[in-house]
Amino acid sequence: MKKTDKASESVVFFDVDDTLLDTSKFVETARKSAIDLMVDNGLPLDKKIAYSTLKTVIREKGSNYDKHFNVLTKSLLGEEDPMLVALGMVTYHNVKFSLLRPFPKTIDTLIYLKSQGYKLGVISNGITIKQWEKLVRLNIYQFFDEVITSEEVGYSKPRKEIYEVALKRMKADPEKSVMIGNKFLEDALGAVESGLSAILVNSHIKEHEREKIKRENLDIKILESIGEVNTVL
Numbered sequence: 001m002k003k004t005d006k007a008s009e010s011v012v013f014f015d016v017d018d019t020l021l022d023t024s025k026f027v028e029t030a031r032k033s034a035i036d037l038m039v040d041n042g043l044p045l046d047k048k049i050a051y052s053t054l055k056t057v058i059r060e061k062g063s064n065y066d067k068h069f070n071v072l073t074k075s076l077l078g079e080e081d082p083m084l085v086a087l088g089m090v091t092y093h094n095v096k097f098s099l100l101r102p103f104p105k106t107i108d109t110l111i112y113l114k115s116q117g118y119k120l121g122v123i124s125n126g127i128t129i130k131q132w133e134k135l136v137r138l139n140i141y142q143f144f145d146e147v148i149t150s151e152e153v154g155y156s157k158p159r160k161e162i163y164e165v166a167l168k169r170m171k172a173d174p175e176k177s178v179m180i181g182n183k184f185l186e187d188a189l190g191a192v193e194s195g196l197s198a199i200l201v202n203s204h205i206k207e208h209e210r211e212k213i214k215r216e217n218l219d220i221k222i223l224e225s226i227g228e229v230n231t232v233l
């Protein structure tokens, strides 16, 4: 059959972090383990204070900066300590990767959506390789046809540009497509403003946001977790 360029596919787009996996929890545990070992090996600070100092460094430099531990040792010791930096980095990565797994019922949900005829994609504010890396480590990469990121598009969710690129890339009909994510503004509002419907999972949605959904009759459903997606799709 001849392929057409017509936007006709039903696509379920997913956010990655805190939607497919509990990124925030894994990252926190990994950072604390790294700090514990650095303090045990000579970083001259109370563990709690060292952890909050690291968080300050991450806030200032951004989470995708790759020299947080260098900056931390330099600010505390006056110069970088290569052994402590290596210890922090290796511990952080080892702990994170050993814990990394999808939320319960994620794989069941992806299999279910495929069986219902949906194509699957990712729309993420992040670095393309890093987001693919997470899908590969979780062993769920085979389910996804495309990963569209803010790095690639040059605009972050909730901007329309990133949704438009994603819809076009997957030949998705917005009226038959859905965005699933954990953030009200980026994932839900961004999606409905681009003509998709949206599902929020693991969200910390605020009361005024719930009221906005009702008042404006927005096509946003709120679920506890990804495991409930099969009740609405």
Ligand SMILES: [Mg+2]
Residues within 6 Å of the ligand: 015, 016, 017, 018, 019, 181, 182, 183
């Ligand atoms: Mg997220």
